[in-house]
Amino acid sequence: MSSSSLPSLRWGLVGTGQISSWFVADLALVRPNAKAKHIIAAIGSSSKEKGEAFVKRWIPQLSPGPKVYAGYDAVYHASDVDIVYIGTPHGFHKQHCLYAIEAGKHVLCEKAFALNAREAKEVFAAAQKKGVFVMEAMWTRFFPLVHQLHRVVHEEKAIGDVHRVFADLSLDQNIASLDADSRLKNPALGAGTLLDICIYSITWGLLMLDADIATEAERPDIKAVQTLSGPIDVASTVLLFYPSTGRHAICTSTAMCKHSGEIDVFARIEGTLGYITVEGVSASCPTAFTVYDKAGGSARRFTVPKPGFGLYWEADAVAQDIAAGRMESAVMPRVETVRVLEMLDEARRQGGAQFPIDD
Numbered sequence: 243m244s245s246s247s248l249p250s251l252r253w254g255l256v257g258t259g260q261i262s263s264w265f266v267a268d269l270a271l272v273r274p275n276a277k278a279k280h281i282i283a284a285i286g287s288s289s290k291e292k293g294e295a296f297v298k299r300w301i302p303q304l305s306p307g308p309k310v311y312a313g314y315d316a317v318y319h320a321s322d323v324d325i326v327y328i329g330t331p332h333g334f335h336k337q338h339c340l341y342a343i344e345a346g347k348h349v350l351c352e353k354a355f356a357l358n359a360r361e362a363k364e365v366f367a368a369a370q371k372k373g374v375f376v377m378e379a380m381w382t383r384f385f386p387l388v389h390q391l392h393r394v395v396h397e398e399k400a401i402g403d404v405h406r407v408f409a410d411l412s413l414d415q416n417i418a419s420l421d422a423d424s425r426l427k428n429p430a431l432g433a434g435t436l437l438d439i440c441i442y443s444i445t446w447g448l449l450m451l452d453a454d455i456a457t458e459a460e461r462p463d464i465k466a467v468q469t470l471s472g473p474i475d476v477a478s479t480v481l482l483f484y485p486s487t488g489r490h491a492i493c494t495s496t497a498m499c500k501h502s503g504e505i506d507v508f509a510r511i512e513g514t515l516g517y518i519t520v521e522g523v524s525a526s527c528p529t530a531f532t533v534y535d536k537a538g539g540s541a542r543r544f545t546v547p548k549p550g551f552g553l554y555w556e557a558d559a560v561a562q563d564i565a566a567g568r569m570e571s572a573v574m575p576r577v578e579t580v581r582v583l584e585m586l587d588e589a590r591r592q593g594g595a596q597f598p599i600d601d
């Protein structure tokens with residue numbers, strides 16, 4: 243497909259923190275296999291200076307560069323923006339989504355999509371009413387490597403029936419040393435490992451234990467424990483238990499140890515005929531998997547080249563959906579976002595972590 247026939251999307255970003263920096267860098271990356279054309283039209287930041295420094299650092303090559311605004315309002319209302327990317331802390335997602343939707347924009351909002359399932363349903367109801375596309379930016383689900391692994395497990399059935407999954411994302415975040423208003427420490431911003439990193443471990447459990455997602459999938463029972471520091475969790479272990487067969491996933495996160503920063507095995511998927519290990523710098527960003535055959539066949543290793551950060555796969559998918567007139571993604575549909583948030587709600591109910599909006 244020539245680049246002129248690719249779907250094209252004009253992005254406005256709100257928030258210029260870590261993930262937004264990776265996201266713009268990936269949107270601007272020149273890729274031979276790009277499935278869409280991305281235009282970075284607008285950046286909204288708490289200050290114009292911060293927004294300008296962000297552009298200079300991450301996308302200096304763009305000419306013309308995006309318009310930079312102090313605050314987010316101008317991005318929601320910019321006539322040259324089709325879709326708003328929300329890269330702010332969890333506690334703001336609901337409100338920022340609602341502002342963008344009210345202005346008639348499509349939305350790609352970072353994970354965790356909201357603080358709880360109730361907030362997510364509110365946003366989706368608004369999107370439904372306005373007729374705009376909205377998706378949670380659960381980028382890992384869009385990696386071609388993850389699609390390949392899904393096929394190997396569920397279609398090829400390379401390891402037979404899957405009976406157990408271990409998945410972990412742990413970081414040494416030294417929470418005690420952070421400012422009280424850090425998004426990793428402030429409960430009003432949705433702090434805690436459950437929404438920040440355990441969500442990936444749970445995603446691996448869900449993807450590997452069931453070929454289906456959303457309403458098609460079997461609903462696992464949840465058992466959870468959390469280590470608390472005040473109202474927030476600094477470690478969570480969530481067990482997904484599938485009553486039909488007894489298969490289960492042990493999904494873990496901690497902010498208190500690890501991460502080597504090197505490529506490491508973060509998930510192990512066990513089946514009746516063998517097992518699979520999945521590697522990456524973290525569970526958010528897989529780089530390879532290896533299939534081990536119990537009968538003694540040679541191990542098979544799969545990898546997919548990943549220039550940049552790997553956020554362009556979700557961006558391309560969003561552009562294709564919108565160009566085709568779809569209001570939600572089949573890879574990360576709205577009901578799947580709600581399903582996962584309901585699991586996180588239940589994990590917090592059992593584990594004890596709380597957000598002020600729970601009251």
Ligand SMILES: NC(=O)C1=CN([C@@H]2O[C@H](COP(=O)(O)OP(=O)(O)OC[C@H]3O[C@@H](n4cnc5c(N)ncnc54)[C@H](OP(=O)(O)O)[C@@H]3O)[C@@H](O)[C@H]2O)C=CC1
Binds near residue numbers: 286289
């Ligand atoms: N860090 C990562 O590796 C990944 C993060 N995510 C998700 O992306 C979202 C943002 O995370 P991340 O980029 O790490 O966060 P950062 O703290 O690095 O950035 C968040 C940005 O949000 C804006 N913001 C607005 N209000 C506040 C506030 N009160 N406190 C702090 N920031 C505020 C700021 O931008 P400004 O000043 O420009 O307005 C800030 O830079 C989260 O939902 C996270 O789960 C997803 C994937 C990976």
Ligand SMILES: O=C1OC[C@@H](O)[C@H](O)[C@H]1O
Binds near residue numbers: 438439524526
């Ligand atoms: O999504 C994420 O993945 C990687 C972590 O470093 C980060 O805190 C989290 O938001």
